[in-house]
Amino acid sequence: MAKYIRRDATAMATWDPVLYWYARAVGEMQQRNPDEDPTGWVYQARIHGVEKSRLTKDTRPGWNQCPHGGWFFLPWHRGYLWYFEKIVRAAIQQIATREGRIAPKDWALPYWNYARDPAGELPAFTSRALPAAFREPTMPEHPDGSGQQVPNPLYLPDAAVPEKDFWKKPHRGVGKNSAAEVVPYDEASPYCAMLRNLFSLPLGPPVPQPSFGSGNTGHDMPHYEKRGPGVLELTPHGMIHDGVAGWMGEVAGSARDPIFWLHHANIDRFWPAWLRRGDGRKNPNDQSWLTRKYTFFDEAGTMLTPTTEEVLTSAGDYEYQSLDSGTGEQPAVCARQLAPAEERVLVMSNPGHPLSLAGPTEVPLEAANDSSQTQDFLAGGAVPENGLILTVRGIRSNVPPGTPYRIYLNPPQGQGEGQGRPDDAYFVGWVSFFGSSEGEHHGNGDGNEFSYDITERVRQLQEQGMWAEGPVTVSLVPSTTIPSELAAGPHAPQPTIDRVTITTR
Ligand SMILES: [Cu+2]
Structure with a gap:
């Protein structure tokens, strides 16, 4: 006892x-x-x-x-x-x-x-x-x-x-x-x-x-x-x-x-x-x-x-007191989290400058090269044999933004403005800022980085006729709404990311 x-x-x-x-x-x-x-x-x-x-x-x-x-x-x-x-x-x-x-x-x-x-x-x-x-x-x-x-x-x-x-x-x-x-x-x-x-x-x-x-x-x-x-x-x-x-x-x-x-x-x-x-x-x-x-x-x-x-x-x-209550009996939506690694980049956001995440943000992705895999993916969402991985890199904020962000893949226009839900068909995973702030230390100056396997996500969207032709975008949406008085105030947090990529192995 x-x-x-x-x-x-x-x-x-x-x-x-x-x-x-x-x-x-x-x-x-x-x-x-x-x-x-x-x-x-x-x-x-x-x-x-x-x-x-x-x-x-x-x-x-x-x-x-x-x-x-x-x-x-x-x-x-x-x-x-x-x-x-x-x-x-x-x-x-x-x-x-x-x-x-x-x-x-x-x-x-x-x-x-x-x-x-x-x-x-x-x-x-x-x-x-x-x-x-x-x-x-x-x-x-x-x-x-x-x-x-x-x-x-x-x-x-x-x-x-x-x-x-x-x-x-x-x-x-x-x-x-x-x-x-x-x-x-x-x-x-x-x-x-x-x-x-x-x-x-x-x-x-x-x-x-x-x-x-x-x-x-x-x-x-x-x-x-x-x-x-x-x-x-x-x-x-x-x-x-x-x-x-x-x-x-x-x-x-x-x-x-x-x-x-x-x-x-x-x-x-x-x-x-x-x-x-x-x-x-x-x-x-x-x-x-x-x-x-x-x-x-x-x-x-x-x-x-x-x-x-x-x-x-x-x-x-x-x-x-209990090993049952609140320990995961009720289903939640799971992200297909991966450990990041170097892979072949197909499409990426414009890497010129950090991208502000002050609110819901749509990130257009462009061809990273003229390989046939890249062209096929951009033309109609063709999935390479070795699958697709979405990575968000260089995640940081001057002070904690007060919420994690959800990542959505190629949602219909304007989706990023609304309240996304993790059970949404376009949901991919999360961006977390814990350990990424400028005030942090110990050599994580590159910011946080998260990768997700999106192979099945792309296939499902296509099967359901939900994969939009045209430019591929990724939306990053705060999980909880940032209070307007904070967002509009002088001390609004400044979360940013360096880059979004979609790669294959
Ligand atoms: Cu902790």
Whole structure:
């Protein structure tokens, strides 16, 4: 029997003791020295990533470690959460002792079960909105709800912040502190990730079914490897980061938003839920995965260097309230995600300058050469024998735009202006900005990149008589509408892409 139960935050009262004590502990940790105390709030967040100004200056042990785009994504974040949970639990007891209160000794990190509510008509509150305790500027002074209202450490304002103040002003994306969903169901659901039965595939040429746990990167723990995100790491992981935006939208700052930890608890929950499905689903047993060492700190501030194997065994003292609810039973639309690779380019957008994605954007594609494959594809959508791959390259934004974008292939004119849906016949996949912003670091200056297999998509459109003759276009449409006051305001985010290509192998 597990010692600690991690519970569903979307099924709790606003100030359930779990959330009340979490808020108090966050406030306590925020008082600690960000540079000297490894149990402090900002020190803990900097273990995930540091802001650019501190990247090479005044660094501290254990900072800037989070691996994305590789098979250490899940085990590293599991260890990170587990030690953080111990620090919070200890902080709660400190506060309780000081104030002469009784606090739960078995406090465990709750999870944000965003895919709990089905798609379609939304209830007044949806699981895909931030839990109420994160949206309210104040909280009750005492755990029983009595006393004054005091500032709530779980709250970050949702505001448009000038780029130069990005790290100075805690914030989320505009409109994200409402009871509306931060992203629609298909972006929030792990359904497609749970279907994959391989943990990792070797990085390399495109493969038709990317893995659950991101790509095999050997011993390397890439901080942000654009080639390797598996299905789970993109959907829902990156989508939720995009959807909350502000600090959550950047690798460097995301762990400073208290919702980060509940988001990653939910991502961690999908892992045992996935293993339980069987049918070949298992963890890697490669030594390079099992013996990789990480650097974390315990509640006394002592540095520890557990391996993946040790993280998997020592972090066995908790269980999730449910491995069913919101873990992908309800179907979602799946994209045919690929790991990008070099291929033969058929058509591409004009590469002269970055293309603005300020709103829904139609991108015309032109012949990249005069090969017969290119001519045949442009003339009538002829599919080469080795299939077709659509790639969006150089995805970046000065600050997180507040939404992922959906990619549609050759939709009828004007489609890009309307509200696209992922079950649309022209839907191809997603563009995510998490890890792409200018304020980011660690050598991902090329921006993000995503590839999708569109072979079947083109064939289906042709069979249904929906493939329009003439110029081929791709539409990029925000998954959630960008609030007009933000789009028209002085601090509107500036998302751009370098290029869209359609290639064959
Ligand atoms: Cu994350």
